[in-house]
Amino acid sequence: MIAMMAFTRIARWSGAALGACAIIAVIRPAHAEPKAVVELFTSQGCSSCPPADKLLGDLAKDPSVIALSMPIDYWDYLGWKDTLADSRFSARQRAYSRMRGDREVYTPQAVINGEVHVIGSDREAIETAIESTGRGPGVMSVPVQMAVDGRQLTVSVAAADEHTPRKRGEVWLCSISHAVPISIGRGENQGRELTYYNVVRNLTKIGDWNGTSGSWTVPLDNIAHEGIDAAAVYVQDGSRDRPGPMLGAAYTSLN
Numbered sequence: 001m002i003a004m005m006a007f008t009r010i011a012r013w014s015g016a017a018l019g020a021c022a023i024i025a026v027i028r029p030a031h032a033e034p035k036a037v038v039e040l041f042t043s044q045g046c047s048s049c050p051p052a053d054k055l056l057g058d059l060a061k062d063p064s065v066i067a068l069s070m071p072i073d074y075w076d077y078l079g080w081k082d083t084l085a086d087s088r089f090s091a092r093q094r095a096y097s098r099m100r101g102d103r104e105v106y107t108p109q110a111v112i113n114g115e116v117h118v119i120g121s122d123r124e125a126i127e128t129a130i131e132s133t134g135r136g137p138g139v140m141s142v143p144v145q146m147a148v149d150g151r152q153l154t155v156s157v158a159a160a161d162e163h164t165p166r167k168r169g170e171v172w173l174c175s176i177s178h179a180v181p182i183s184i185g186r187g188e189n190q191g192r193e194l195t196y197y198n199v200v201r202n203l204t205k206i207g208d209w210n211g212t213s214g215s216w217t218v219p220l221d222n223i224a225h226e227g228i229d230a231a232a233v234y235v236q237d238g239s240r241d242r243p244g245p246m247l248g249a250a251y252t253s254l255n
Contacts, residue, residue, distance in 0.1 A: 035140055036130040037066045037234055037246045040120045041093045041109045042196070044082040045075040047188035052108030052120030057179070057197035065130070066232055066249045068174060069199045072107065080187030084180065084199055095241050113139050113246045114236055133245070138166045142209075142235055142248035151220050155206065155233050157248065159213040167211030169235045169247050175202040175223045176230040201228060209235050209247075220254070229255050 040056045042049045053069065060067040072093060073085035096117065097105050108120030113133040118125035133139055143158040153173075160167045177199045184192045202223065206216045223231060232251045237244030 033064075033140075033143060034066050034249055034251070035064045035134055036113055037068065037140075037249045038126060038130070039068045039070055039092075039111045041070050041072050041089065041107055041111070042120065043072055043075045043085065043107045044182060044184055044189060044194070045078050045080045045187040046107040048121070049108045050189065050192070050194055052110070053194060053196055055121055055123055055126075056110075057195070058123075059126070060178075060198045066234070066251045067198050068176070068232060069196050071196070071199065075107065078187055080184060080189070083182060084196060084201075086200075086203075088203060089200070092240075092243065095243055099238070099242055099244065114243055115139070115245050136245060138164050138237075138247060139245045140248060142169075144233060144235060144248040144250040146231065146233055146250045146252045148220070148252065148254060153218045153220055153223065153231060153252075155216045155218070155250075157209050157214045157235055160211040164211075164247075166237045166245070166247060169209045169237045169244075170205055170239060171207040171209055171214075171216065171233065171235050173204050173206050173218060173223060174200045174232040174234075175204075175228045176232055177201055177227045178229050180227070198230070198232075200232075205240070206233075224254060229253065 038059055040052055042053055056067050056069055059065050070089035071082050071084040072090040073087050074090050076082055093105055096111055097103055109117055110120040110126055111117050112129035115133045116129040118129055141164050145156045147154050180196045180199050182194050184190055230253050234249040235247045237247055
């Protein structure tokens with residue numbers, strides 16, 4: 001069954017930088033104009049989550065969808081400490097709940113374009129949410145690009161046009177591991193070999209977008225270490241503690 005939890009405390013948001021590794025890179029523009037960002041809040045200690053984790057892997061193959069796995073830590077007490085979990089993702093999930101006002105915090109939970117939540121293993125519900133949120137004013141309407149050139153990653157966000165009602169947002173960069181195999185030793189998934197896809201390993205705010213075009217350059221050494229082979233960026237209305245609709249996003253491979 002779907003694991004539920006009460007809306008309790010807000011986990012402390014920390015943003016430690018990741019270690020560096022050598023990456024030989026050439027210029028690689030990201031996929032253009034995705035229509036959705038799908039965030040999956042999942043846990044290695046949740047028996048309902050493996051189908052959702054697999055589905056996220058399928059969604060990650062679609063260039064029009066930026067699929068992000070954000071493992072949470074609030075089930076760690078049940079007998080297995082999630083090896084990929086981050087308290088920042090638990091805090092982000094709760095922040096979405098506060099903004100919606102529904103107190104719905106559970107795993108597997110998918111949040112689509114920062115607006116709608118559905119059970120993360122329900123493909124039809126996710127596809128419906130992608131379609132419905134895409135009709136919202138300004139949702140995923142701001143072009144975002146990423147390019148790797150030598151030892152630097154450049155993020156470019158276009159200016160808002162007359163049809164963009166929201167002209168302010170935060171720019172966040174995700175360091176991503178494409179696929180992470182994990183052997184579960186205890187808990188509800190004991191004995192299983194599971195693979196987690198597009199796992200966010202670090203989340204860093206790189207700037208604020210104010211409706212005009214903007215560009216940010218980040219040294220690869222600041223975001224990449226062993227196991228990091230992709231990056232995603234999203235521009236989101238609101239703030240870290242009050243996240244709103246996704247305004248634009250991009251994704252690129254680092255190898």
